[in-house]
Amino acid sequence: MSEAFHAAAAYLSSSTALSSVSDAQKLELYGLFKCVTVGLNPSTSRPSFFDFAGRAKWDAWQKAGKEWSGQGGTSGAESLYIERAKSLGWVESSSSAPRSSTDKKAAVPVADDVDLDNLDDSDEPGSVGGPRSNLGNSVSVLAAPDEDDEDDVPMPELHRLTLSAERGSLEAYLKANPTENLNAKDSFGYTALHLAADRGLHEEALLLTSRGADPHIQDEDGFSAVDLAAAAGHERLVKLLNGEANQKEA
C-alpha cells in the first residue's frame, strides 16, 4: 500500500467528491479498497438476500478480487483505485482538498472536443457512452454460479491463499507455518496444488512443489496436478511440474 493510496482514500472518504458518484461507481471503489487493504477475496460469507447493502458490497469486493487475481493482484487494484480517485478530483502529492467544480468539469470529455477528421476505433477504458445500449442482439456470458452453497464450508487458508494469487501472501503464510500439511485436501477433495495447476497459477504451483507438495496425489476424478494442468492447456506449467516431479524421484 503506497502513501498515494492512503492519501487518495482519505480524500475520497472526506471530500464531497463522492456525492455526485453513482452507487455502481461507489461499489467499484469499495471493492478495490477492500482488495488492497484486506485481500482479493471477501473474508466473510455472502450476506443474506435482504441485506442489500452488505450483499452488494460483498459482491463488489468479490468481483474486484476476481478481476485482479492473476492480472496485477492488489497492486493493480491499487493503481486503478488511485486512478479513479484522480478522476474524482484528487490530486497526487498535494493536499486532500477537492479541486473546484470547474476543474472537475474540465476533466469530463465534451462532445465538441471530438475531432471528426481523426476518429479512431480505439477501446479506451471509460470512453463516452454506454457500450451495450444498441438496438440489436445482446452479448451474454455464463452467469456466475450462485456460490452461496459453496460458502457453507470455509476454504482452508492454504487453498484460499493459493487461489487468491496475491503476490507474496502464500509465501509469507508458508514461512509462518512451516509445519502446514501441504497435501491436505479441501472439502471437494483438492489439494492446494491441484487448484494451482488447474487455474494455471504458475508461481503458486512452484512455491508449493518446492516446499514438498506432492504432485502425484489424485483428486476425486483420479487426476494429478499435472493431469489437471494438461487438461486445462497450461503447457508451460505441465513442463514445470514434470520437472519438479522428476527431481523428486531422482
Place this chain on the structure above:
Amino acid sequence: MSVQDITSPDSQDAHDQDNVHSDSHSESGSEGEAEHEPTNGEAGGSSLPASTPAASSKSKKKKKKKSKASKALQSVLRGGGSGNVPQELVDEVIQRVKEEHADLADQADEETVRQALDYLKINDVIRGKAGIAGRGTKDLGEHKFWATQPVPQLGEEPPEADGYIEPSLPRDQVRQDPFPLPKEFEWSIVDINVPAQLTEVYELLSAHYVEDHDASFRFQYTAPFLQWALKPPNYVPEWHLGVRVASNKKLVAFISGIPIHLNVRGNRFTGSEINFLCVHKKLRSKRLAPVLIKEITRQCHLKGIFQAIYTAGVVLPTPLSTCRYHHRLLNVPKLVDVKFTSVPRSSTVARMIRIHKLPPSPFLSRAGLREIENKDVKGVHKLLSKYMERFDMRQEFGLEEVRHMFLSGKGVGELKDGRRENQVLWTYVVEDPKSHQITDFFSFYNLPSSVIGNTKHAVVDAVYLFYYATDAAFGQGDKEEVEARVDKRLTDLIADALVVADQAHFDVFNALTLMDNWAFLKELKFGNGDGMLNYYLYNWRTAPLAGVNPIGDRGVGKGVGVIML
C-alpha cells in the same frame, strides 16, 4: 448508443402528422408472396385493428395484481418527496416474495422490506434518476425520446384489444424530407452490394457495436454474415441507412431494417425488423441514435410499413417479452481462459471438460440426418410454417425466404473441418428414409465475439440456435403426449446440433428462452447467461408474451417465435 443519446429530448419528434386519419393505400415496398397478400401495402390502418389501451373490468386475477402494482408505482410517482416508501409497494413486494420465493418468505417482514426498498432508492429508480445496479436497465425516467414514439409506455396496463397505436398514413402524408442531422453529418444509403461499403459497415460494427456489461466481448459480425442478414428476398435498399461525417465521408453510424411477416396473436402484418443500430463510440453524445430511429421509421412509412420489431439488451418502453441467454460450453479451456466462464470451487477444468464432452458423430445420422439441400426447401417451408403455429408471436415465411434463410448462408466450396468458406449458417434436416418427407430440421448461425484486450485469443467463436421444427408436434395423442414427444425429439435433435457445432470447432453454443428451447436447455447442459434480450414491437399493442417466465398457461418461451440475428 449511450443512455443520453437515445433518451434525449428532441424538439422535432415524429408526430408532425399526428391524428391524421385516413385509409392507407400506399405503395407496397415488400414482396408479393401469396400467403401474405392481404397485408401487403396496407401494413397498418385499413385492415388492422386499432388497439384499446386500458384494461377493462375483465378482471382476471393477473390483471388485478398488476393493477395493484401499478397503483403502487403511481403513488410513488405522485408522492413527490423522497424517502417514504409507500405502504402499497411494501405490501406488493411482500406478497410477491411469498409467491415467488417461498424459501425467503420468513425474512420478508414489513420493516425489512421497507428498509430494503429504501436502500435501493426505489423512488429514484422509478423516477429514472438511477438504474438498478447499472445493469441491463436504462434510466426509466429519461425515456423522453420514447415517450414521443408510438410504443406502449412503461406502467401501461395490458391492452384490452390488440392493434396499432397510430394509424397508417397514405404516402403523400408521410414526411417527405429526411430528418435534419447536426451540420457536420449527412445521411447516406449504404449499398451493401458494393464491397467497399459493406466493409465500412463491417468495420464500424466491429469496433463500436454491442459489448457485454464488462466490455470484455463485442459482437464481431462478418461481411458474409451481413450480406446474408441484410439481403433477404425483397429487401429495401433505403433501409440500410448510414450517417457519414460530411467533411471526410467516414461512416460513423448505421441502422438497418428488413421486411418481416409477423403473426401476433392472430393479427398478420408486414413489419420492418430493425437491427444493427450502431453509433461510433466517440460520437455517443451527439444524439444521433434518436434521429436514426426516426429516419428509418420515415423510410419504412414511405414503403407503407408502419410496424416494426426490434430487440435490445436494455429495457426501453416497453418490453413485450424478455428472454434469457443460455450458453452450452464446447471449448472449455478456452472459455475459462477468456473468462467467459469461471471454474467453481467444487470443480476443475478437467472435470468440466468431461461433463461437456460430446460424441464424435450425430445420434440421428442413421435416422436420416443430413445437411439441407435445395430440394428440401419446400419440405422445410411446410414443416416450419406448421410448427411455428405453436407460438403466440411468430415469423411467417415465404418459400423464397426459407431458401434464403436456410440455404444461402451455407458458404462456398467443400466442407473442411465442418465449415465452408464464408459459411454463416448451418442447417440440417432429417429425411425419413421410407417416406422421404422432411420430418425435422435445425439451424444455427455463427456470430463470433471479439475478446477485448486478450492477446492469446482474438475471438470467442460462438454459434446461436436459429429456427428448428419437428413433426412430432403434429401427430396423434392428447396435449400431454404430444408435448412429451416434442420435448424428447427436440432434445435429440438439438443434441445433434451441438455435435455438429463441436465438430466444426466452435467454442460455445448459445440459445435464448424462446420457442420450445426450455424443453432441452437443462438436459443438454446449457447454463444461465448473464444477458437478457428484450423484444419490442413498434406501433403495436399486445399483452406480454411468455419468454423467460411463463405467463398464465403459456410456458417458458411459448410467446416468442421470432429469432433476430
